Amino acid sequence: MSAIPEDFVRKTAQLSADITQPFPKSRKIYVSGSRSDVRVPMREISQAETHTSDGVEINPPITVYDTSGPYSDPEVEIDLLAGLPALRSPWIEERSDTEQLAGPTSAFGQKRAADPELAKLRFEHIRAPRRAKAGSNVSQMHYARRGIITPEMEFIAIRENCRLQELRNDPRYAALLRQHRGESMGAQIPDEITPEFVRDEVARGRAIIPANINHPELEPMIIGRNFRVKINTNIGNSAVTSSIEEEVEKLVWSCRWGGDTLMDLSTGKNIHETREWILRNSPVPIGTVPIYQALEKVDGKAEDLTWELFKDTLIEQAEQGVDYFTIHAGVLLRYVPLTAERVTGIVSRGGSIMAKWCLAHHEENFLYTHFEEICEIMKAYDVSFSLGDGLRPGSIADANDAAQFAELETLGELTKIAWEHDVQVMIEGPGHIPLHWVKENVDKELVDCFEAPFYTLGPLVTDIAPGYDHITSGIGAANIGWYGTAMLCYVTPKEHLGLPNKADVREGIITYKISAHAADLAKGFPGAQLRDNALSKARFEFRWEDQFNLGLDPERAREFHDETLPKDSHKVAHFCSMCGPHFCSMKITQDVRDYAKAQQGMQEKAIEFRKGGAKIYREV
């Protein structure tokens, strides 16, 4: 990591305007639940009227799922130095199964807290961590299995529905709500997501709610195949580039464009402090790969890793509020030789660290042998497992091979153990997979891991396009999402080549929002087609502004349009630059429609005449 910038604090206190300004014609709304502190944020996009020869038609506002957090609410004063409001704190406290600790209990956490050198870098308002009371289990799965519907579950139910029940009763939405029957591929999505359905899905392990009790700032969300397909983004510094303040800006940027969760993959020496900044300012669940930090602590020597050091790292991060941990507990010693003949060996960083450790000690992976102890930590803070796919294929050549599937079976075995502890689990997946082998991955995961939510990177469906791997993987992601994957880990255009900048992150997120939404449409998620219908209607009616505003990236759409037709008058013009003013298929179609209507009118008149006994028109 680069040195601490001199002006660090001042800079992070001010987010760039392009990161927080509301999208055009969008306003933040909150839908209340059964209690006043369940206020679920959504974004409402207003539309212009349609003017036709028949008069004026109202186009109702469109409500969309909103991951941007308080940053897009002009009513909320953002202070990065103070962090976001802790909206879940009352819910956690009233469950009375946690206690506030005096301070961090991990050795490393204590050391960092005591280091005066770090004062300048440190987030100023660190809360003392909470932990389950002795003997308690504070996981959402534990509550769910005892029949308790938590405020988190109710929040999620409202969020997933996106006001669909309300809109169904509003005649303005009747046509817009038409939707094709989906092909769910075995998913069982109800017509309305109820809090009880959320509870039931979490109880049976088919969905998870990543929500560490030490991350009360987050707006609860759910990952499961019977819910909207989610996307994850990654940020992280590295030894070569980036700094803490960039990471916080990237977090807000990621939420703005639609990232549902975020993994902090930093590997520098101040990652503890970076993480605190990120967590305190994050409205979305944060995941990490704790082995990265553990490796830092032993100066990058994998063979020097120990269970004790790793355990301390888990506690350190759990007490900061990390919501899910990637744990590569399925990389077993006996699987490592299965990768020797691969074209690209082991490409997962965590996987290769553990493989190296196993070989160096000729011992079984300590994450596997200490798995039950890890579960004890997870349930004390409600950290969810993201069981890592350390042996995922790094090339088309290595797809669906013995190493990959052997690990997957072990992840299933570990899922069962975690569930015995009521600890939430999702399963990580590929990688690089040719298109025709994508489905096998999901089918096998659902069987081997008992329908625990699948969380996949891509997959890339070809290796031949470095610089475009958001696309090679977005194709795989749409398919794997349709087949049943619950969350898609994004890939940016810089994959395999370098660290993504802001533009790359935006490009990667939008690509994955497309893939996730395409999957929702294919599965037939209730209400998913509303936005498509509204946008297409706007497009057909030449409501250019509405077409931009209803899209995933209104700014880009407007920019592209304005490159050819910059004038404001062009945005109400009934033509676009593709065909020019005298030749437009949409205009012609409108003429056809008017003509058809007139024809029908004549037919109706003919029928009326006949009814009255007259026989002026002959029926064709």
Added chain:
Amino acid sequence: MSAIPEDFVRKTAQLSADITQPFPKSRKIYVSGSRSDVRVPMREISQAETHTSDGVEINPPITVYDTSGPYSDPEVEIDLLAGLPALRSPWIEERSDTEQLAGPTSAFGQKRAADPELAKLRFEHIRAPRRAKAGSNVSQMHYARRGIITPEMEFIAIRENCRLQELRNDPRYAALLRQHRGESMGAQIPDEITPEFVRDEVARGRAIIPANINHPELEPMIIGRNFRVKINTNIGNSAVTSSIEEEVEKLVWSCRWGGDTLMDLSTGKNIHETREWILRNSPVPIGTVPIYQALEKVDGKAEDLTWELFKDTLIEQAEQGVDYFTIHAGVLLRYVPLTAERVTGIVSRGGSIMAKWCLAHHEENFLYTHFEEICEIMKAYDVSFSLGDGLRPGSIADANDAAQFAELETLGELTKIAWEHDVQVMIEGPGHIPLHWVKENVDKELVDCFEAPFYTLGPLVTDIAPGYDHITSGIGAANIGWYGTAMLCYVTPKEHLGLPNKADVREGIITYKISAHAADLAKGFPGAQLRDNALSKARFEFRWEDQFNLGLDPERAREFHDETLPKDSHKVAHFCSMCGPHFCSMKITQDVRDYAKAQQGMQEKAIEFRKGGAKIYREV
């Protein structure tokens, strides 16, 4: 269209360097056929050696399919004013079934040729057109059905194979040629594409060779589900932007990045002259939508169109050398009302023109009623049909509806008629289709149209991402290609918003090369995985230059890499900016592999010792 630029001729005579410079480490090669004038161009990418602890390993050059034409051959002197060499002229002449006409026979072609005003704009070396002798049929399908293997067919067989048989006999390629078994979805792809196989596929209508006898400059290619999936690009001016010289540059640009065919969709008043420039400089087949020009001739009034005027347009364009015509003969009068309740009506320009004509006259589509006469023209020049999908859906809401499928059935009926004339046919398809309904489109087309090659636009799998429709459609394209579509019509990021510029065209093409290649991999096209394997091996071995050069867009890959690590030394470095120098999974994996090898070495030594009677090592 904008006025003729003053410096038109001078400018088009000089192509920009970025359009013609060879890709790094690439050289043009020609593979000869059974006769000396069958010389099939390919691109060969050389690779660096791999240096390991065991010594030096040679990485053999990789041959790839090449659409760039003579432009990428430094040995060929390009003169846009003279046009490309007419490589097919001897083949056409020696068949002795055509005659050279005195000049254009269409009224419009004659008028343009005689207009002195156009001298400045006109291509200088216009050949008199050829036409089939009376009673002759010069279509490739006609030859195929009579058992004749044309030089075009042999050229294509060599091209599709990309030297695979030769490489299979070269031990350097043994590992690189490993490939997964595909899931062909009913395609019947042989292990080697022979000239006889090409002939047979063309004869039975399952593939087409678009190759007008008046376009002898083209390098023959084939469109069919048992061959590599192809992509088409579109160019075209419009009343608002662009000019002729831009169009010619776009053509060369399109070929450079991998466009297999190109549709000229120009709609301005000098399209006849633009088209001549494009054809004379095009190494790829050119398609048009003749109704666009016909509409220009009646000042944009669809109802004024007549069969006679349209027929003259067909002859005009056929005599210039257009290789395939989109003909919207399936838009029947009775289908038009089926679109009235759609969200986006009729979005095909050709479709809406014909619908308007049908309604205005209350008569059947004249393209349908005169279809046999159109066939007569097609077979006199060997123009292929691209039967247009005038009623394709313009939104997810309108997908797979009665209008779309009714038209498809009529296209099947027309296919049969065309085949009775030995005229080549492909079928155009959607549009906007949700992911789970994509396959139905292919399945229905294969049945209704008797396996005539399917040629689809996208489909876009969601409507909500204006500005990213290359991606929404690239997802659909990969899937529809896998299911059996033979050619994918590209979509640029500007779709729905404006005219694509050079950057957009490149982005659209690369996206579609990805989709087409993903489909080839999924179908198991022989040798398709070679490039993936080579690139992944290069990636794993930190051969950065090779990784860039083997990719679809070497320039972009290099740029992205250099943004973070600009120094030359970094391109031989065993790390990248994602993880930094001390932490790299690929490096660790290499360590693991070395370790595993050492372990195995010890085991082997143990075996040797045992063989020799010694018992130093115990077996585990």
